[in-house]
Amino acid sequence: xxxxxxxxxxxxxxxxxxxxxxxxxxxxxxxxxxxxxxxxxxxxxxxxxxxxxxxxxxxxxxxxxxxxxxxxxxxxxxxxxxxxxxxxxxxxxxxxxxxxxxxxxxxxxxxxxxxxxxxxxxxxxxxxxxxxxxxxxxxxxxxxxxxxxxxxxxxxxxxxxxxxxxxxxxxxxxxxxxxxxxxxxxxxxxxxxxxxxxxxxxxxxxxxxxxxxxxxxxxxxxxxxxxxxxxxxxxxxxxxxxxxxxxxxxxxxxxxxxxxxxxxxxxxxxxxxxxxxxxxx
Amino acid sequence: xxxxxxxxxxxxxxxxxxxxxxxxxxxxxxxxxxxxxxxxxxxxxxxxxxxxxxxxxxxxxxxxxxxxxxxxxxxxxxxxxxxxxxxxxxxxxxxxxxxxxxxxxxxxxxxxxxxxxxxxxxxxxxxxxxxxxxxxxxxxxxxxxxxxxxxxxxxxxxxxxxxxxxxxxxxxxxxxxxxxxxxxxxxxxxxxxxxxxxxxxxxxxxxxxxxxxxxxxxxxxxxxxxxxxxxxxxxxxxxxxxxxxxxxxxxxxxxxxxxxxxxxxxxxxxxxxxxxxxxxxxxxxxxxxxxxxxxxxxxxxx
Numbered sequence: 001x002x003x004x005x006x007x008x009x010x011x012x013x014x015x016x017x018x019x020x021x022x023x024x025x026x027x028x029x030x031x032x033x034x035x036x037x038x039x040x041x042x043x044x045x046x047x048x049x050x051x052x053x054x055x056x057x058x059x060x061x062x063x064x065x066x067x068x069x070x071x072x073x074x075x076x077x078x079x080x081x082x083x084x085x086x087x088x089x090x091x092x093x094x095x096x097x098x099x100x101x102x103x104x105x106x107x108x109x110x111x112x113x114x115x116x117x118x119x120x121x122x123x124x125x126x127x128x129x130x131x132x133x134x135x136x137x138x139x140x141x142x143x144x145x146x147x148x149x150x151x152x153x154x155x156x157x158x159x160x161x162x163x164x165x166x167x168x169x170x171x172x173x174x175x176x177x178x179x180x181x182x183x184x185x186x187x188x189x190x191x192x193x194x195x196x197x198x199x200x201x202x203x204x205x206x207x208x209x210x211x212x213x214x215x216x217x218x219x220x221x222x223x224x225x226x227x228x229x230x231x232x233x234x235x236x237x238x239x240x241x242x243x244x245x246x247x248x249x250x251x252x253x254x255x256x257x258x259x260x261x262x263x264x265x266x267x268x269x270x271x272x273x274x275x276x277x278x279x280x281x
Numbered sequence: 282x283x284x285x286x287x288x289x290x291x292x293x294x295x296x297x298x299x300x301x302x303x304x305x306x307x308x309x310x311x312x313x314x315x316x317x318x319x320x321x322x323x324x325x326x327x328x329x330x331x332x333x334x335x336x337x338x339x340x341x342x343x344x345x346x347x348x349x350x351x352x353x354x355x356x357x358x359x360x361x362x363x364x365x366x367x368x369x370x371x372x373x374x375x376x377x378x379x380x381x382x383x384x385x386x387x388x389x390x391x392x393x394x395x396x397x398x399x400x401x402x403x404x405x406x407x408x409x410x411x412x413x414x415x416x417x418x419x420x421x422x423x424x425x426x427x428x429x430x431x432x433x434x435x436x437x438x439x440x441x442x443x444x445x446x447x448x449x450x451x452x453x454x455x456x457x458x459x460x461x462x463x464x465x466x467x468x469x470x471x472x473x474x475x476x477x478x479x480x481x482x483x484x485x486x487x488x489x490x491x492x493x494x495x496x497x498x499x500x501x502x503x504x505x506x507x508x509x510x511x512x513x514x515x516x517x518x519x520x521x522x523x524x525x526x527x528x529x530x531x532x533x534x535x536x537x538x539x540x541x542x543x544x545x546x547x548x549x550x551x552x553x554x555x556x557x558x559x560x561x562x563x564x565x566x567x568x569x570x571x572x573x574x575x576x577x578x579x580x581x582x583x
Contacts, residue, residue: 016469024469024509027530031504036295168507276335279506280295 011237012227014219018185022058029062030166033143036280041142044132044166046089046097047200048082051171051194052147053089054183058170059145060093061186068095069142069234072127076103082200088189100136102128120199126159134165143168151176151215153248155221156254157207160205162255175222176215211227211250213243221247283538284430287319292503294332295331296341304327307370308534309359312371319366319536320429324404325435325461325501325514326370326383332463333505334372335496337431338416342374345399349386353394363443366397366428368499370437370461372494373401378418381405383435383461385426388575393524398426404443410508410561425453430541438464442484451492452561456519456544458494460485463501466511466529475529478513482523490521493548495539504534519547 020057021175034040042059046052050068059068072086083099106128110116116124137144147171152158155173169181176197183193197207197215221244224234231248235241256262260272269275290307294300306326312319312543326332329351330341343351348371356365365388373382381402387395401420406415423446425432434457439459441447449548450458481498489496495518502512515526516537527533548554568575 013470017472020471020473020475021469023474023530024466028504028507028509031509035503049510278295278333278338280331280337281334281337 012223014175014177014223016181018182021182025058026062028170029059035041038144040262041067042145043069043137043140043142044145045129046072046086048085049197050179050183050192053188054179055147055171056089056093056095057186057188060095065094068093069140070097071133072099073102073132075106075125079200085192088191092189100132114187118202122143123159124202126162130162130165133261148172149176149179151218151219153258155211155250156257157211161258175219177219213246217243218247225251282322283540285317286321286497286537286539288497288499288514288535288537290500290502290512290533291324291328293328293331295505298329302351305354306359309356309361313359313361321366323459323497323499324369325499326463328369328370332501338372338379342372342379344374345384345396348384349394350446351537352386353388356388368459380420381413381417381437383437396558398424402437402440404439406408406439425450425455430481430539431456433459435459435493438462447488447492451494456494456541456577458496460498462498464511465508475511478511481513486517486521487516491521492554493519495519502530519544
């Protein structure tokens with residue numbers, strides 16, 4: 001009998017080399033902010049979660065801690081842990097910070113929207129935070145930096161024209177599991193890395209509870225979808241067909257959230273249709 | 282003395298031709314100060330403008346004579362004494378057809394610049410992040426042209442990804458392949474190196490060793506609208522060995538000694554190019570590969 005060597009069929013990997021990723025993303029921030037826009041200061045909303053913590057670390061490494069402004073924007077129902085976890089990041093990095101409560105502003109509007117359900121309230125909070133962030137950006141001549149990751153962008157798990165508005169985003173092409181890997185490598189506080197991700201819009205809320213799937217599973221499925229695999233081929237890799245369907249539906253129903261508004265084309269010079277110039281031109 | 286090539290990992294300012302020409306002049310001045318001046322200076326693809334221009338390519342393209350004059354002016358202003366060879370990528374307006382081109386140019390000659398060759402990129406990537414053929418016209422010819430090093434050929438970026446291109450260049454007599462490139466980096470999974478760079482090196486090494494040619498690769502660096510050009514400037518010996526390489530992120534210059542006798546030695550010990558020359562007619566005339574040729578022959582007979 002001859003020995004038989006069976007080929008191993010690996011699933012496309014989500015692993016990253018975190019050292020290389022950090023260098024690449026820091027160079028991105030320096031090039032896109034300092035060299036292209038001439039702005040050496042970053043401002044971001046620091047929620048106490050891992051995404052904004054990671055972005056704070058990348059900005060501090062790329063621009064220096066003195067050039068990073070972290071704005072905490074709690075609502076009255078926000079978890080106290082969010083504030084204290086954000087403080088751990090501020091203290092660890094030595095970045096500048098300010099806390100601006102959005103409760104008065106949000107409640108001021110909600111007095112005129114008594115029928116608002118939790119989802120609408122959450123969107124109002126997200127949009128209020130972006131209003132504050134952009135105003136603070138103008139005040140400090142600092143560029144807002146985005147903190148949305150690839151998983152939530154693909155799942156449509158964000159408020160349109162709120163979380164996605166900053167002009168640069170270093171982690172938008174990293175899946176959530178890759179965000180975790182990079183955050184661990186950079187030394188983001190353990191309390192921030194290990195806690196259950198949450199939009200913190202309601203008490204006890206978690207992302208994975210909202211989405212109905214774990215990030216680890218969602219990322220595997222998303223990666224395979226993006227590589228062109230059909231649902232049955234994805235399920236054949238040991239993934240629950242119900243999970244595959246859930247993720248596919250979320251992606252397919254939210255393409256619009258990853259685009260600018262749909263504009264009626266009436267000419268041969270329509271912007272971004274016929275008149276095509278790159279963003280950095 | 283073994284001639285020296287200087288491979289420039291270049292970080293252009295998007296759309297600012299004057300600034301990029303000035304940066305080119307600084308490179309020439311730096312090289313002119315070396316004890317041994319390079320005989321050849323290679324810049325990447327789209328060095329004078331940056332790579333992703335979309336419709337702005339029509340505003341920033343110029344003809345070959347203008348390109349030659351512009352580069353030669355920088356050479357003369359740099360304090361370089363005497364002539365030297367330069368390769369650089371630019372967007373070319375060729376009588377209203379727009380090309381992604383690279384010029385091999387002799388600078389600093391008493392009579393003015395001498396255009397040795399202009400290669401117009403033949404494989405225009407138009408998929409994923411790439412959109413070249415929407416704005417540009419394909420080149421139609423791959424040439425091996427005479428230089429001070431013997432015959433050379435230029436392959437621009439994706440040109441080099443098709444194994445037949447280095448093959449044809451080598452069959453036409455090229456001993457030196459020059460590859461100006463602008464490659465957006467992809468893949469953070471490989472240890473210490475972009476996956477796209479690892480793939481580039483495998484392709485270039487394979488081309489060098491199969492045909493016994495020097496391969497000189499010059500890559501753009503810097504981010505363009507979130508897309509990071511992967512640098513990775515490098516050179517391979519005619520035996521396929523990596524002579525030197527740069528990282529992805531910083532502008533730099535790599536010095537490569539070009540010992541052209543190595544080409545003969547490599548080909549003597551691994552005569553694959555000679556073998557190919559002998560077998561090529563059988564491959565070339567295979568009707569399964571070139572059914573058009575078979576159809577033509579049938580037409581001629583009838």
